[in-house]
């Protein structure tokens with residue numbers, strides 16, 4: 001009897017953790033903006049790839065959660081972030097063309113993802129040199145008000161002489177919708193014949209004999225299985241540190257997740273109805289905005305309600321707090337101070353816009369906690385791992401530490417990650433500049449820095 005129980009026990013254990021005989025070519029772990037972009041870029045190259053995501057096919061939490069991110073292009077001469085944003089826009093066009101290819105009518109459009117609108121930047125006078133550098137030889141169309149008189153004339157704004165205003169105008173600058181972008185990337189991956197495994201959480205990632213052993217738990221049934229792969233791309237957002245702890249443990253100290261908050265505010269409907277058509281137009285044209293003060297207040301229109309009144313999303317780029325439990329942080333409520341800060345800064349912006357909307361006219365609708373994955377320099381990594389601190393492991397790429405800048409460059413980061421894993425060359429100057437800023441050369445320097 002004892003023997004029989006033991007046989008049943010071991011058979012069940014074996015069945016609940018099956019190892020596939022098949023060795024995958026590339027496995028991408030994490031189906032947020034970065035992993036989905038990487039898996040799409042690999043699919044675009046005609047490569048077999050498996051994308052693994054712990055959530056269901058509808059993305060409900062993670063750094064990419066939401067329906068609006070600022071997509072801005074303006075930057076100083078040879079700025080890598082402008083290059084990455086513009087590359088992402090052109091890669092997104094490829095995706096749209098691919099999705100429409102073979103369809104009887106055009107089912108997909110850039111406008112499903114991007115809302116083109118002016119972007120307003122507010123700077124304090126102390127950053128005049130930075131502004132001058134930004135605008136020197138600038139090829140992107142912009143308007144600039146260096147003092148209160150020009151701000152009144154160009155934007156109808158009432159500001160003090162201690163601040164300056166720039167407004168960027170470019171197609172596909174404005175906001176992008178991460179939810180829609182993820183859906184379209186997944187469609188592109190599937191249409192290429194590649195697979196996406198949802199509800200599969202990677203619980204262990206090891207490399208044995210040159211092959212990755214990836215243990216996966218089905219989040220619905222609790223069953224485990226092991227899959228094998230020649231190459232792996234880690235794109236688990238804030239969970240990257242935990243995911244790669246056995247193969248590249250240093251990423252855990254180079255990337256730290258921090259909590260941020262997002263508030264959603266609406267304008268009192270009576271007050272909004274009282275605005276003139278011109279005032280409503282002005283409000284619409286004045287979003288998104290980034291006030292580059294010490295906290296970096298940023299705000300954008302998440303959506304319009306049936307009466308065309310905007311729901312404003314508000315956050316502070318530097319208002320970050322430590323995280324005690326990464327799994328629980330997403331459900332943390334906003335503090336009364338965070339809600340107050342959101343309303344105060346929005347009311348202050350309306351005052352600058354000379355619109356008659358006050359603190360008391362703003363209603364907090366909802367809010368949620370979210371996570372930035374931060375590197376020391378706030379520049380993301382798209383990098384191979386290292387063996388013995390200097391030798392490159394070209395079978396592995398990590399894409400992470402995306403801070404608050406990742407979304408606008410999504411497909412460009414994915415392209416760099418795909419090129420790295422396939423060892424594809426691109427010798428263009430800006431591509432190389434971005435690759436070194438994000439990649440392994442930088443990782444080696446960062447590791448030396450933390451060792452000293």
Ligand SMILES: Cc1cc2nc3c(=O)[nH]c(=O)nc-3n(C[C@H](O)[C@H](O)[C@H](O)COP(=O)(O)OP(=O)(O)OC[C@H]3O[C@@H](n4cnc5c(N)ncnc54)[C@H](O)[C@@H]3O)c2cc1C
Pocket residue numbers: 029030031032033034035052053054055061062063064065068069070071200201202203235236237238239243260261262315370371372399400402403404405406407408409
């Ligand atoms: C509040 C906020 C505002 C932002 N604003 C802007 C902006 O205005 N403009 C801009 O350009 N960028 C912005 N960003 C940055 C941008 O949204 C992020 O850089 C980007 O979404 C990061 O995507 P990701 O794929 O790296 O991470 P995630 O979206 O978190 O994706 C990681 C995925 O991996 C999955 N995963 C994790 N662990 C496992 C595992 N073990 N097994 C299987 N799957 C796993 C997760 O479920 C998740 O889907 C903002 C970010 C935040 C948080």
